[in-house]
Each structure stands twice: as structure tokens, then as C-alpha cells.
């Protein structure tokens with residue numbers, strides 16, 4: 148009963164979401180129930196940004212072209228220095244209740260997850276993974292705590308209109324061209340988070356996490372209590388698309404990920420096949436699907452190449468080098 152209510156409610160919100168304007172104020176109708184299914188708004192926000200700024204398409208096309216060149220012919224001088232890059236992280240915590248003012252330990256647990264997942268050191272990696280042959284290994288990106296900013300707010304819950312990133316009600320980003328800003332706040336509408344892709348405005352750059360989908364301790368709530376919402380959103384921030392390409396059997400611009408019909412939820416069977424061309428096994432364990440935190444544990448080698456292109460000399464986030 149509760150489940151069908153959530154499904155009906157989220158269907159309603161989806162319809163509302165399609166029609167809302169980008170200037171809409173934050174949702175203020177009250178506390179949101181904890182999410183039971185992953186929902187990320189990165190692609191919806193991108194579509195809004197493309198509609199509002201026609202030049203963004205051009206910038207993203209150029210980034211895509213650069214990414215292809217990097218993939219096909221990586222020049223040694225453009226690679227990450229010594230194969231690694233260190234990303235300073237600024238957490239911007241917005242809270243109305245004491246619980247939402249998440250602890251330093253919870254934020255640190257989030258950094259730990261990012262450092263494990265992007266180095267393939269996560270202990271839940273499944274040796275029986277049918278996609279072992281394309282597992283990326285170490286992406287070469289590490290995350291270090293730069294600072295934590297906190298602000299008390301009257302806003303009950305936040306939408307995807309970037310209000311949390313502005314000083315009027317939120318916290319403006321700190322040095323977004325050299326630091327990854329992560330906003331932690333109470334998201335409305337069952338949204339776990341969203342990210343801005345490379346090419347967008349630096350004034351809104353970074354990722355947003357629901358406070359109940361941050362880290363793996365404190366207020367992190369199952370099934371999103373292993374810090375994978377941030378892994379997924381940082382994947383977008385490093386130019387990864389959803390594995391189903393945000394379309395039926397769509398293109399995620401990665402060669403070694405299989406075609407997916409659409410998003411997968413929960414913990415699918417490892418034998419789950421798509422009905423797209425070739426009926427491949429779906430890579431439901433990939434961080435860029437919508438599966439539960441406990442059931443996603445890998446990036447592919449093709450995704451690693453895309454992420455490294457972002458930080459290459461000439462890449463859209465080369466300023467982080």
C-alpha cells in the first residue's frame with residue numbers, strides 16, 4: 148500500500164517537474180518521506196540549462212569532441228600528472244533541524260567512499276561480476292577535505308533550481324574552478340541529488356546531495372546509506388551520463404557499457420538482459436545506473452577515459468590540475 152502510494156506520488160511529481168519553470172521557489176510543504184528508489188535530476192537540470200542558455204550546447208559539443216580525441220589518441224603530455232589528480236572538496240551544509248546539520252564524521256565517511264570507489268578499493272566489489280573484464284580500476288582521482296561551511300535555514304526542503312547555491316538562501320560555491328563544491332541539504336520530491344556537467348556556469352558548479360543520502364553513517368538512510376549517491380553525482384560532474392543514455396536503449400557515449408532499456412532500480416539479478424540490440428547483460432552494478440547503493444560497485448574502463456579527459460590539458464576541468 149505504502150509502496151503504491153509512493154509510486155503514484157512520484158509519478159505526480161514527475162509530471163509537475165516536467166512543467167515547472169526554472170524560477171520556481173523551493174518546495175516548502177513539509178518533510179519529505181525517505182526515498183525508496185534512486186532518483187537523480189542531473190539530466191533534467193541539464194535540459195533546463197540547455198533551454199535557458201543556447202550556447203551551452205556548443206560548449207558541450209566541443210567537450211564531447213575533445214573527449215573523443217582524448218579517448219582515441221591520448222597524448223602523454225595531456226594525461227594526469229603522475230596518473231593522479233587531487234580534488235579539494237568543500238562541503239556546504241544547509242540545515243533546518245539539528246539532524247540535518249550532518250556531522251563531520253558523516254562528511255568524512257562520504258569522502259572515504261569517494262576515495263574508495265574512484266580507486267576501485269571498495270570492499271563490496273563483486274569478484275563474480277560478469278563485467279570484470281571492463282572494470283576500470285583506479286581512475287586516478289583522490290578527494291581531500293578543504294573546508295566545511297554550514298548555514299542554518301528556514302527552508303524546509305530544496306528543489307533543483309540551484310537556490311542552495313546562492314547566498315540569498317544558501318551558500319555560494321567556493322573557488323568552483325579549483326574545488327569541488329558539495330551541497331548537503333534536505334531535497335524535496337524524492338530526489339537524492341543532482342550534478343552539473345562540465346561546460347556549465349561555474350557559479351552553480353558542483354553536486355547536491357540529500358542529507359539522508361550523504362556518506363555511510365549518521366543520518367544516511369537505507370537503501371542509500373553507502374555513499375553511492377555522491378559517487379554517481381561526481382560521475383556526472385566528470386561528464387558521465389546515465390548508463391541507459393537517458394533514452395530507451397540510449398547512448399551513454401561509452402563504448403564498453405552495454406545498451407540498457409532504461410534505469411534499473413533496487414538490486415537486479417546479475418542475469419538481467421536488456422531487450423535492446425544484441426540483448427546484452429545489463430551492467431546494473433555500474434555507479435551510473437539507478438540501483439541501490441549496495442548493488443552498484445564499478446565504473447568501466449570507457450567511463451574512466453571520459454572522466455580523465457575532463458582533467459586533461461585542454462579539458463573542461465583542466466583548472467583542477
Ligand SMILES: [Zn+2]
Pocket residue numbers: 187188189190379380383389
Ligand atoms: Zn544521475
